[in-house]
Amino acid sequence: MSCPRISVCLAPVAANPTVRNPRILLGGQHQPTLLRHLDGWPRRKGKATAFLIQFVDEVGALAQFSNDRFDLAVFQAPSAESAEEVIGHMTRIARQGLITRR
Template sequence: MNASYARLPLSPIIDGLSRSTPRILLAGTHQPSLLRHLEGWPRRNGKSRALLIQFADADQSLAGFADDSFDLAVIQTPASECLESCIHELTRVARQGLITRR
């Protein structure tokens, strides 16, 4: 019974980052609350790291950003009529994403 199984990486996505300074996108109107979601991210070996943070307006489309432009994107909840396209763009531009409540 030699069944072949796909190998699944069990480590967090940030373990494979090659950049020394992760790029972060924060999209929304209330920047202080968006920044709170970054507290403690990412830490390796108990050490904090510098982050390159780019802010975007809540109504700004993510379509203008290239694929895998960011290591993490935090966006405020989009309108229900554009939720599907927003999630598609979020997964395209960022390796990790978080949608927050308003």
């Protein structure tokens, strides 16, 4: 399986079988670009899956989310000043994550 334009391939999320719609957080200013990173994301049992997507564009808003709230988080590369904070929140609130280039 190849992953276009990204250097990391995403694996299926190991989640509770009762959860049918993965929760995804997309962080950054350009939402269409972030949505493109979901193309080809693994499907469960070969079936199409509806995603529950939430967008956030400010680093400070990440503090409001509880631990393991999302199955996947996709963020545009943060600035050097905010990278530590973004990565810290990302690993806390999401089971999988991807940081993209701008």
